[in-house]
Amino acid sequence: xxxxxxxxxxxxxxxxxxxxxxxxxxxxxxxxxxxxxxxxxxxxxxxxxxxxxxxxxxxxxxxxxxxxxxxxxxxxxxxxxxxxxxxxxxxxxxxxxxxxxxxxxxxxxxxxxxxxxxxxxxxxxxxxxxxxxxxxx
Numbered sequence: 001x002x003x004x005x006x007x008x009x010x011x012x013x014x015x016x017x018x019x020x021x022x023x024x025x026x027x028x029x030x031x032x033x034x035x036x037x038x039x040x041x042x043x044x045x046x047x048x049x050x051x052x053x054x055x056x057x058x059x060x061x062x063x064x065x066x067x068x069x070x071x072x073x074x075x076x077x078x079x080x081x082x083x084x085x086x087x088x089x090x091x092x093x094x095x096x097x098x099x100x101x102x103x104x105x106x107x108x109x110x111x112x113x114x115x116x117x118x119x120x121x122x123x124x125x126x127x128x129x130x131x132x133x134x135x136x137x
Contacts, residue, residue: 011035037103040078041086047074048085055081082106 011031022030044051050073058066070079082103089099 038086040080043076044074044080045085047076048080050074051079051081052083080106 014031051070054070054073058069061069067079070081071077073079080103082105084099084103084106089096089103092099
């Protein structure tokens with residue numbers, strides 16, 4: 001298992017790759033949200049395909065019933081309906097910004113939040129997605 005120092009070094013090496021795209025003071029606006037998104041991606045990975053497979057079966061339900069059903073399938077209080085995950089994002093680097101926006105907008109509201117607040121409205125105001133592809137993808 002990678003120890004804490006190795007993980008910290010990895011995070012800072014990614015931050016160094018962003019040096020051309022972001023000011024040093026803005027790293028936190030990118031690193032933290034991307035770390036959260038990647039963690040959510042890892043958590044959702046085991047049930048992602050089951051959620052996607054269920055989409056056609058639930059499309060006629062109410063929005064609340066869709067979310068409840070997909071959450072139950074994901075075995076969590078949240079899910080993501082996007083066809084994308086981080087592996088697919090990395091496989092299409094020319095369209096990474098647009099595809100990342102699809103992930104953000106395909107997320108239903110977060111649990112405990114009002115229905116108009118989703119992952120994208122919580123994370124997006126704090127950071128921007130660069131139009132060019134960074135080499136760390």
